[in-house]
Amino acid sequence: MTIRTRRAVLSNSMAVLTAMAFGTGRSSAAGPVEHAVSITGFKFVPETITIAPGDRITWTNNDIVPHTATAMDKRWDTGTIAKGKSKSLIVGEDHLTEYFCRFHPKMKARLILR
Amino acid sequence: MKLRSSHLAMAIAIMFSVVPAKAESAADLNDLQIAHVAYVADNIDIRYAHLALAISQNPEVRAFAQTMIRDHTAVNEQALALLAKLKAEPQGNFLSTTLQQNAEKLIDEMSSLRGQAFDKRYAENELAYHKAVNDLVENSFIPNIDNAEVKALFEAGLQIFKAHEAHAQMMVGKLK
Ligand SMILES: [Cu+2]
Numbered sequence: 001m002t003i004r005t006r007r008a009v010l011s012n013s014m015a016v017l018t019a020m021a022f023g024t025g026r027s028s029a030a031g032p033v034e035h036a037v038s039i040t041g042f043k044f045v046p047e048t049i050t051i052a053p054g055d056r057i058t059w060t061n062n063d064i065v066p067h068t069a070t071a072m073d074k075r076w077d078t079g080t081i082a083k084g085k086s087k088s089l090i091v092g093e094d095h096l097t098e099y100f101c102r103f104h105p106k107m108k109a110r111l112i113l114r
Numbered sequence: 115m116k117l118r119s120s121h122l123a124m125a126i127a128i129m130f131s132v133v134p135a136k137a138e139s140a141a142d143l144n145d146l147q148i149a150h151v152a153y154v155a156d157n158i159d160i161r162y163a164h165l166a167l168a169i170s171q172n173p174e175v176r177a178f179a180q181t182m183i184r185d186h187t188a189v190n191e192q193a194l195a196l197l198a199k200l201k202a203e204p205q206g207n208f209l210s211t212t213l214q215q216n217a218e219k220l221i222d223e224m225s226s227l228r229g230q231a232f233d234k235r236y237a238e239n240e241l242a243y244h245k246a247v248n249d250l251v252e253n254s255f256i257p258n259i260d261n262a263e264v265k266a267l268f269e270a271g272l273q274i275f276k277a278h279e280a281h282a283q284m285m286v287g288k289l290k
Contacts, residue, residue, distance in 0.1 A: 042277045064192050065185040065274055083188065103181045106280050 044109035140254035150204035244279040
């Protein structure tokens with residue numbers, strides 16, 4: 001029931017990740033952590049974040065053009081993040097990877113397993 | 115800085131045999147003339163991108179073209195909103211006219227190309243075009259813009275167009 005509610009809140013692309021994250025029951029002793037990444041001047045700031053499955057990452061676009069945060073292997077994708085908007089996703093098991101912006105492939109950043 | 119700007123404007127003027135009537139150098143343009151050049155330059159790149167979407171079958175070229183439409187449209191919307199706020203209208207000038215005439219010729223030329231020949235020409239032009247516009251914005255426009263908000267928008271724009279230039283460079287490399 002809880003999982004279903006959580007899933008309904010998340011968008012389609014997030015649902016898979018949520019399922020992966022909740023399927024494992026693995027998260028840090030302190031519980032899931034919230035991570036904020038700012039997209040500013042065509043950079044992900046901070047460029048590297050350390051995460052654990054179950055954590056939530058929120059990207060906020062402070063540029064005037066749209067961006068995305070997309071796994072290099074395309075396993076996850078926030079979809080378009082418009083100017084001034086945010087998108088979140090919950091970290092899945094095999095979510096530990098480099099990511100980039102689909103619109104500006106030179107923009108790259110990284111998630112590292114805690 | 116001034117020297118360099120006037121050289122650039124002169125080079126453009128000579129290249130297209132345009133004899134400018136009033137403002138002879140890009141550095142002499144006022145904020146509203148500069149805004150007009152930027153608006154025209156943005157729209158030219160959007161037109162090139164629409165041509166690429168009509169002709170190219172290459173997924174990377176198409177993705178680049180879509181980014182150009184998305185980003186240049188966003189910058190133009192921001193510019194128009196700022197001009198509306200400042201209750202100002204962009205002013206046409208010799209440089210806008212020159213850019214427009216140059217674009218018409220290029221669109222004619224590129225329209226006749228197909229396949230890889232088109233992709234290469236489009237990518238090379240995007241690289242050259244962003245380089246030229248960035249040079250103009252960085253060295254002639256930004257140092258001469260009076261209004262702080264207009265200047266801030268051009269600084270944001272320059273950052274975006276430099277990213278496009280690097281992206282175009284990557285695309286040119288892959289098409290070789
Ligand atoms: Cu981007």
